[in-house]
Amino acid sequence: MSKQNRSQKNPVSLSAALMLLLVSVLLLLPPGKGGAGEKFTVGEVEDVILMPWGVKLPARIDTGAATSSLDARELTVKNNIAEFRLPKKYGNLQLRLPVTEWQKIRSADFKERRPVVKITFCMGPKLIHTQVTLNDRSTVRYPLIIGRDVLKDNFVVDCMHSNCLSPSCPEVPSP
Amino acid sequence: MDRWLCLFLLSVLASFFLFTHEMVSAAEKVTIGTIEDVLLLPWEVKLPARIDTGAAKSSLDAREIEVKEDRVEFKLPRKYGGLQLRLPIVEWRHVRTPEGLERRPVVELEICLGSKRFRTLVNLTDRSMVKYPLILGRNFLKESFLVDVKLRRTAKPNCRGIP
Numbered sequence: 001m002s003k004q005n006r007s008q009k010n011p012v013s014l015s016a017a018l019m020l021l022l023v024s025v026l027l028l029l030p031p032g033k034g035g036a037g038e039k040f041t042v043g044e045v046e047d048v049i050l051m052p053w054g055v056k057l058p059a060r061i062d063t064g065a066a067t068s069s070l071d072a073r074e075l076t077v078k079n080n081i082a083e084f085r086l087p088k089k090y091g092n093l094q095l096r097l098p099v100t101e102w103q104k105i106r107s108a109d110f111k112e113r114r115p116v117v118k119i120t121f122c123m124g125p126k127l128i129h130t131q132v133t134l135n136d137r138s139t140v141r142y143p144l145i146i147g148r149d150v151l152k153d154n155f156v157v158d159c160m161h162s163n164c165l166s167p168s169c170p171e172v173p174s175p
Numbered sequence: 176m177d178r179w180l181c182l183f184l185l186s187v188l189a190s191f192f193l194f195t196h197e198m199v200s201a202a203e204k205v206t207i208g209t210i211e212d213v214l215l216l217p218w219e220v221k222l223p224a225r226i227d228t229g230a231a232k233s234s235l236d237a238r239e240i241e242v243k244e245d246r247v248e249f250k251l252p253r254k255y256g257g258l259q260l261r262l263p264i265v266e267w268r269h270v271r272t273p274e275g276l277e278r279r280p281v282v283e284l285e286i287c288l289g290s291k292r293f294r295t296l297v298n299l300t301d302r303s304m305v306k307y308p309l310i311l312g313r314n315f316l317k318e319s320f321l322v323d324v325k326l327r328r329t330a331k332p333n334c335r336g337i338p
Contacts, residue, residue, distance in 0.1 A: 041321070044228055044313055062229030063209055063322050064310065145229065148209060148324040156206065157228050157322040159313045 040124045040154060043161035048144065049172050051120040051127070055091055056167075057144045059123070061157050065147035067103070068130055070119065071137035082115045082134055087143050103133045122172050124165030126154050204319055205289065208326030213309065214287040214334065220256055221332070222309045224288075226322050230312030232268065233295055235284070236302035247280045249299055252308050268298050287334035 048059050072084035073092075077099060086093045097117040105112040114133045121128055123146070130150050137143065151157065158164065213224050237249035242264070251258045262282040270277045279298040286293055295315045302308065316322065 039323070044317075060229060062227070063324050064225055064227030064229040151324045153325070157324075158204065159228055159317040159320070159322075 038154075039156050040126070041158050041164050042124070042151075042155050043164045044157070044159045045142065045162040046123055046146075046165060047163055047167060048146075049122040049167045049169070050086075051122060051169075051171060053093060053095075054173060055086060055093060057086075057090055057121075058142055059144040059146045060142040061151065061155075062145050062147055063151065063157055065145055067149050068132045068147045069114075069137070069145045070132040070134055071140070071143035072134035073136060073138070075115070075134055075136065077115050082117055084134060087138070090143055100131060105133075122167040122169035123150075123155075125168050127169045127171050204321045206321045206323050206326070206329070207288070208329050209322070209324045210307070210327040211288060211311075211330075212328060212332055213311075214332040215251075216285040216287055216292065216334070218258060218260075220251060220258055222251075222255055223307050224309040224311045225307040226316065226320075227310050227312055228316065228322060230310050232281075232314050233297040233312045234279075234300055234302070234310045235297045236305070236308035237299035238301060238303070240280070240299055240301070242280060247282060247299060252303070255308055265296060270298065270300075287332045289330035290333055292334050 042061050044061055046059050046061060047056055049056050071087050072082070073087055075082065075084040077083070080099045081096055082099050083094070083096050086095070097119070099115040100118055101116045102113045103116050105114055112135075114135050116131050116133050118129065119132055121130075121144075128150055132144075137145075207226055209226050211224050211226060212221055214221055236252050237247075238252060240247060240249045242248075245264055246261055247264050248259065248261045251260070262284075264280045265283055266281045268279050268281050270279055277300070279300050281296050281298045283294060284297050286295065293315065295311075297309070302310075
């Protein structure tokens with residue numbers, strides 16, 4: 001009797017299990033990660049690594065800024081080469097980079113022209129090549145502002161958090 | 176045999192619930208773009224707002240600001256109707272600007288974004304130089320929003336009949 005019961009039950013529970021498995025797999029698949037369009041969530045502040053020098057900088061993630069900008073001290077431009085130092089707090093490294101263009105800044109009281117250079121940095125798993133405007137940002141808390149130009153392709157911003165992603169590009173040498 | 180099937184079923188169910196729970200908590204945050212239209216309540220004045228994770232606090236373009244004891248009187252920009260408002264001052268904020276330190280009155284506003292109402296603090300300042308009359312900063316965004324700068328105007332504001 002009991003043997004007969006079991007042989008009847010087995011196919012039922014087996015098919016139920018398979019059905020459930022199928023349903024759960026189907027439900028889980030669409031929002032799953034992976035694929036070319038994957039976006040990474042970043043916080044209001046993220047650490048990035050400036051390449052190829054390997055300097056770590058905290059960056060303000062700023063959806064209010066169209067472009068990105070870098071805190072450059074003792075900035076001079078000669079023959080279209082910008083020479084400047086990173087803030088002391090972040091190693092004071094001296095850099096020399098070609099000026100790719102000039103950006104006109106208009107604010108309430110003054111007009112300014114700022115040099116733009118190309119830099120490469122690692123944010124999360126992404127190596128990013130972008131233009132940044134250089135100016136002395138000593139009055140502001142973060143040495144790098146990351147604007148919409150960088151954010152638009154690979155990132156969404158969640159303000160509740162800081163440092164959601166640690167820099168993990170394969171190009172960054174391990175410390 | 177039956178016991179193994181039960182165990183298998185249970186584990187499938189458990190992982191299923193775990194994952195769906197994760198999905199729900201991620202979905203609670205609404206993704207918005209860089210510019211969103213909002214309604215200022217109860218006046219239903221429509222304003223485009225810049226969604227700005229670089230701003231700690233929200234701010235509103237206020238013209239002809241006059242402080243009268245614990246209240247502040249101001250006008251919205253003419254482009255958005257020029258409505259005159261009188262609101263209690265909640266606090267004063269010192270804001271660092273390229274031009275120096277500024278003291279701004281802070282008021283509480285109710286706004287409609289998408290189909291939800293929100294109360295938020297905004298500081299008042301003459302923003303006639305800037306393109307958008309309302310900046311929504313991190314104090315507003317941090318609870319319930321994700322920002323995707325590839326998007327703009329993700330939802331029309333409609334809070335009629337929503338308490």
